[in-house]
Amino acid sequence: MIELAGLTKRYGRTTAVQDLTFSVRPGVVTGFLGPNGSGKSTTMRMILGLDHPSAGQVRIDGRRYHQLADPLTHIGALLEAKAVHPGRTAYHHLLCLAQSNDIPLRRIDDVLDLVGLAGVAKKRPKGFSLGMGQRLGIASALLGDPRILMFDEPVNGLDPEGIQWIRNLMKRLAAEGRTVFVSSHLMSEMALTADHLIVIGQGRLLADTSMARFIEENARTFVRVRSPDHERLRAALERAGGRPRQCPDGSLEIEDLPAARVGELAAENDVVLHELSHQQASLEEAFMRLTHESVEYHARAGR
Numbered sequence: 001m002i003e004l005a006g007l008t009k010r011y012g013r014t015t016a017v018q019d020l021t022f023s024v025r026p027g028v029v030t031g032f033l034g035p036n037g038s039g040k041s042t043t044m045r046m047i048l049g050l051d052h053p054s055a056g057q058v059r060i061d062g063r064r065y066h067q068l069a070d071p072l073t074h075i076g077a078l079l080e081a082k083a084v085h086p087g088r089t090a091y092h093h094l095l096c097l098a099q100s101n102d103i104p105l106r107r108i109d110d111v112l113d114l115v116g117l118a119g120v121a122k123k124r125p126k127g128f129s130l131g132m133g134q135r136l137g138i139a140s141a142l143l144g145d146p147r148i149l150m151f152d153e154p155v156n157g158l159d160p161e162g163i164q165w166i167r168n169l170m171k172r173l174a175a176e177g178r179t180v181f182v183s184s185h186l187m188s189e190m191a192l193t194a195d196h197l198i199v200i201g202q203g204r205l206l207a208d209t210s211m212a213r214f215i216e217e218n219a220r221t222f223v224r225v226r227s228p229d230h231e232r233l234r235a236a237l238e239r240a241g242g243r244p245r246q247c248p249d250g251s252l253e254i255e256d257l258p259a260a261r262v263g264e265l266a267a268e269n270d271v272v273l274h275e276l277s278h279q280q281a282s283l284e285e286a287f288m289r290l291t292h293e294s295v296e297y298h299a300r301a302g303r
């Protein structure tokens, strides 16, 4: 478990992170979302003890990062995929990490296998593709077999196969009972991966909730209906207490009647339907609504 209490970071006049209090729990993938510059990387660096908080604290399984005897066996992280010595082979890179953290050397082959890099273990990372670099970063994070994993933008720049591989890996790690904390700008990907969400804006906590609840609370769901006889349909919907909205494409949107009721009303009134669909709001829409103000603030400040 990762626990943040009143975590704050100021850089001169900029407050990058302000009074963040939340916990990241084991057994689920927790997504970490926020607009550009909202403080995600700064928060992650403080969790790893790479940045010193101006106020507040972070606990990793109840202890500060610097109090952990062999940190890599408690928490593994991928922050900068390219933070690898270019002159060392993939194997040698992992060997240095294992030796300096008292990790059994057999773990090197295990993680190389796990991330699919066994065949290039003796190659230097400077020739690696972006996807291979990410895999080596993930191998480093997994080397100490930690119960907590943290990934900053792990799918950045990856192809669909690489993205799917990382998604399945995260889910598997969480299913093993580990704590998985991951940031991403790809909303559609986050919607498929995360069970729980932490959302920040301008360094402050905006939401700490399940994925389903976040979407339900921050985005609109409605029924879309299309008919060649939409005036009669509209009248029937209004008689039933609905308030259909006419869209420019000729369809009607109804927020206050369920799809089944709209279908029944159409049948009762002999109205032909060309479309009847429940429109599920997306994570992206929910995120945009919630963070709109912080983005606006930045745009105004920029001007």
Ligand SMILES: Nc1ncnc2c1ncn2[C@@H]1O[C@H](COP(=O)(O)OP(=O)(O)OP(=O)(O)O)[C@@H](O)[C@H]1O
Pocket (backbone or CB within 6 Å): 011, 014, 015, 016, 034, 035, 036, 037, 038, 039, 040, 041, 042, 043
């Ligand atoms: N070392 C630093 N010195 C000064 N300001 C910094 C430093 N690191 C971050 N900041 C500022 O703190 C704020 C938060 O930055 P941070 O990189 O944590 O955001 P982020 O959410 O990770 O952004 P992105 O999604 O763009 O990666 C920004 O205003 C940034 O300019």
